Amino acid sequence: MSDADHTAAGIAILLWASEPEAPHRLATPFFHAAAAAALDMPVEVYFTARSVRLLEPGVAAALFASEHPKSVYDAMREAVAHGAVFFACSDALQAHGLAGATLIPECTRRGGAVQFMARAADLRWRTLVF
Structure with missing residues (x-):
């Protein structure tokens, strides 16, 4: 078997319990996304x-997971800079009154x-749920 036979085709991350009301849980998913993307x-x-609320301009920028000076939005931008792609659930956007709203550019x-x-x-993809 080659190394390619042992490598995932990609990583899909589901943000379910990652919500603005629990900022201490918000940096980790994006650090994992950045790390996987950095590995190409x-x-x-x-x-x-409720994680769709992080996509509202200004929400994630005002949140900090710890005393670290990086905001949650900084962690999100870092993940995207490495190649992660963000998907917003249309149903969740609708449920939170964001269906027609402008979202962050990421x-x-x-x-x-x-x-x-x-x-x-x-089976070629790996999934993580936060």
Whole structure:
């Protein structure tokens, strides 16, 4: 077997319990996304449930996971800079009154349960849930 046979085709990260009300949980998913992307793996981050609120301009920039001077938005931008792609769940956007709202520029796609489950069902992809 070659090394390619042992390498994931990509990483899909689902943000479910990562919400603005719990900023101490918010940096880790983006650090993992940045690390995987830095390893040249495709990385998709799916914002669902209350995590879509992080996509509102100004929300993540005002949140800090610790005493570290980086905001949650800084961690998000770092993940995107390394190649991660952000997906906003259309249903979650609707549920939180954000369906027509302008989102942060780092969020370039829409996708939710169907797209994430397609990745979860693909044995070549790995999934993480935060």
